[in-house]
Amino acid sequence: MTTAVTELPDTEITAAAPVALNFDELLKRVHAIGREVLAVHANDVDRLARFPAESIEAMKEAQLLSAYVPIEYGGMGLNIVETSRICEAFGNYCGSSAMIYAMHCIQVACVVHHAQHSSYFRRYLKQLVEEQRLMASATTEIGTGGDLRSSICAIEVNGDCFTVTKKAPVISYGEYSDDLLLTCRSGPNSPASEQVHVMVRRGEYIAEPLSTWDTMGFRGTCSSGFTVSAHGSTDQILPTPFNDILSLTMHPYSHIVWGALWTGIAADAVNQARAFVRAEARKTPGETPISAIRLAEVDLVLQEMRHNVYGLAREYNELLKGGCPGQIHGFGFSIRTNNLKLSCSQRIVEIVGQALLICGISGYRNDSKFSLSRHLRDAYGAALMVNNDRITKLNATMLLAHREGN
């Protein structure tokens, strides 16, 4: 179950006797947390655009924030496929909570894949497990137009310390996180594309609000903008160039877990639709209502979406285990990763829309048990978190050089 990292620690870590983790049992527990905590507060979180504190607290109690941390540090040592299934499950109950969880796991993965040969980060991983520290990300920057591979701000190093100031238009749950991974140029004279990934710790940075978060969907992610002024020890700079972290980890990992949580939102919409159709069918047993045919149609699309997510998740997991970073870095895998995001972000809107058609006015109301308002509004966010047009253009450029089947 542990993912083989492509960069091995330079000291032997004596693996503690792994505690046998039954994933099926864990998933049941995840669903229980979903029903008993996430679902209970989801409408309130959405209405008030507030941080789902109860959900995150429940995740911490279940040690889920260290799900992707290897067993030798006390984490669960889950792989990307299992993490995705948890994200999908949470998506059934609250899109914002699921998104926060997914974003946190992405940051954990950056440290797990790329920083284990730093003694600082080995200690950090243990601390993350013990304290269930929540990690956030500041990759976008004002002035770069959503291009992750380019930074304006730069770290300034003075001996063992660095300082950095970044204007980030969006930092999801930034106010509520313990630690923040941010991107910046490696130095004041570095080109825009020569970036490092730095962890800044609560208490070591000031975040001045730049913009608010009052959006159609994913309202509970509290993705306000901030000017972050931080300092820290140069140990906190991840030892791998960000360029490599992005292509080996951040890009595929994020698109997979987002696809999974969007699948979870879509699946819940289909479940609502199914419950509605069943209620209708009870009135005329023996006669399949027309809405049941619509349900069959939307179930097909949901299956395609889910298979797409786990197909790529399994491929990525195999490549990580097999120690094939070259293939992950290549255009082919990058194109497929982008295609997953493009496809899932379109399917979620179609699926929730179809579920709404099935549920009719009950789905349209905000105050009914079949309400699909939050699902629909969350669904429209998928195509915009990194705008699909930007991604399609990247694929178009890469396809000039890549031939499928090579």
Added chain:
Amino acid sequence: MTESTLESTVDTTAVREVLAQHGRLTVDISTLDVDFDLYGAGLTSLATVGIMLALEDRFEVEFPESMLSRSTFRSVASIAEAVAKLAG
């Protein structure tokens, strides 16, 4: 391959021209020597697609995907060598 053999097979000036037009480098290519690491001058993997197309057009060659690695585009010298191999 010695540098003089290299220069006689593929004109590094032509490679520099392509880089100047399509490389989107942060530094003037004429100031860099043939072995300078272009990734330190702002070269990105996406920009290599444009460079590749311009080279294909200029030298009438076709790059197979196996040659579209980071190392091929690392320097003026490595690009010239790749083109020379393809023009064969």
